[in-house]
Amino acid sequence: MSTRHRRENIIWVGMRQLILIVFSIVALYPIYYMFVTAFKTRDDWLHHQFGFPNPITFQNFTDALSRGNIPLWFQNSVVVTVASILITTIVSALAAYSIVRFRFTGRVLYFNSMIAFMVVPPAVLILPLFVFAVNVGLVNSLTGVIIIYSGLLIPFSVYLLVSFFRSLPTELFDAAAIDGCTNFDTLWRITLPLSTPAIVTLVVVNALFVWNELLIALVFLQSEELKTLMPGLTLFKGHFTLNEPLIMAGTLIATLPMILLYLFGQRLFVEGLTAGAVK
Amino acid sequence: MSRMKPASTFLARLPRTIEPYLYLTPAAAFIGLVFIYPIIWILQSSLWQNNPDGTKGFGFTNYRLIFEDPVFYQVVANNGKLLFAVPIMTLLALFLAIVLFERVRGWMIYRGIVFMPYILAVPVVGTTFVYLLGLNGILNTLLRGLGLNGLAHDWIGSADWVIPSIAAVIIYREMGFGVVLFLARLMSLDKEILEAAEIDGANWWQKHAYITLPQMSAVIEFFVIVELITMLSWVFAYVYTMTGGGPGFASTVMEFYIWKHAFAYRSPGIASALAVVLLGVTTVLIVLQLRLRSKSLEETL
Secondary structure, eight states: OOHHHHHHHHHHHHHHHHHHHHHHHHHHHHHHHHHHHHTSOHHHHHHOSSSOOSSOOOHHHHHHHHHSSHHHHHHHHHHHHHHHHHHHHHHHHHHHHHHHHOOOTTHHHHHHHHHHHTTOOHHHHHHHHHHHHHHHTOTTOHHHHHHHHHHHHHHHHHHHHHHHHHHSOHHHHHHHHHTTOOHHHIIIIIIHHHTHHHHHHHHHHHHHHHHHOOHHHHHHOOSGGGOOHHHHHHHHHHHTTTOHHHHHHHHHHHHHHHHHHHHHOHHHHHHHHHTTTOO | OOOOOHHHHHHHTSOTTTHHHHHHHHHHHHHIIIIIHHHHHHHHHHHEEEOTTSOEEEOSHHHHHHHHOHHHHHHHHHHHHHTTHHHHHHHHHHHHHHHHHTTOTTHHHHHHHHHGGGGSOHHHHHHHHHHHTSTTSHHHHHHHHTTOGGGOOOTTTSTTTHHHHHHHHHHHHHHHHHHHHHHHHHHTSOHHHHHHHHHTTOOHHHHIIIIIHHHTHHHHHHHHHHHHHHHHHSOHHHHHHHTTTOSTTTTOOHHHHHHIIIIISOOHHHHHHHHHHHHHHHHHHHHHHHHHHHHHHHHHO
């Protein structure tokens, strides 16, 4: 390599680092702001909006946990997230297995319609679902939103599981059939255990969706003690408009589970969200 | 298997023709309730109207009303303006992915950081950016500190800047998804061709313009379509938490307008007609996507 080449290389390496550092700062700044603001006193925030907290206070967190309904909303979010994911995973695994293992009329149509439903805007569906929920008494009930979230998640989940099930060697299924396994046994004892990575990925991606969803929760969970965290937060924000550190503490509490999940399972997020797209 | 459960023996005796449908039934039931029934409902409700003679019947009054409504055009224009964020975030994401791909020191850490906004909830991002973009927020403070007072705006509160501001926040959150997607594709490319090009003296631009990008067209198309759909059908939470659709209707988007008509104005017919229009536009995009993917789909099934 010539010296000219090498010098250009050094400049280019430095420039790339600089570009990445700038983007990283932009990506992290709002998160940093959330953190430092949540540990500030209100007085400190008014005078030093951007610096480190001085003094550091935990008051905002104790206030956020005691003055609003955040613990209750947190609990509701956990219930809704866990239940929706459980239902979606089971229902989608059955459907995906059927699409991969059997040849039957309507198979391709069924799979194609899953892809189409993946992108139907929830805003299109809320009014009829609301009218339906009123008629069957599912407004203001966690069950109602669990059913809706499960339905919304099924198309993507089926799509992801179909892609994964297809990558398993067919010889395995044939061998199982020869050994006298029923199809259900094959799904339960062979396909699912082998699909653990795909299922874990699916759970993570779906958890992210349900935990962060606003519109449906807003429409269907109207009484304060039934809200999940996201509509709860917007309510909380309205109550304490002028107390930014308190709002940021509430926001941080609502985000923490997903940040932790991300820090421990970054790979799963990356794999789940790129699954099916990169082939 | 030695331990046979009763359920398994029951399934074993089922005729082969029924069995696949049995597995599909639970999913079909959910899809029917959450997608198919509501879509039929809005189609019907959008055509159901109060006739001038006091009776009720089917007709196109709801559609006529929305096409005569000046706010509707403003709302459509707002969604339209948000679409400009898609090419910007695609180019930025591509650029970052290529930079990361060249094995910059610490690339995995950078990838982790750049992707992080994508896991934050939209209401959380929205709430935080309302402060950052406020009159005395960090952006304006920085601009004033640099002596650029003329560039400091009321980003969220002014009708002119509110859509670009929301677009910027969407780019902030969604770009990381593109970076990760593109990077995953880049890493699956055949490296020998790139190495050969380097030996032949191709520069950075030639290498990527003629070798990398053409091979990435499928994933770029995928990202662009996903983001176009996002701009039409998933921006409610940004608008709701950042502006409430205002000032005036300056940041009202289709989803928000449907929600308003359905629940605040209590006009289900108009809400349904708007929903049908939105569904129509997204359907066009879906068909486009399916056609683009038809090849890979045939391979999938």
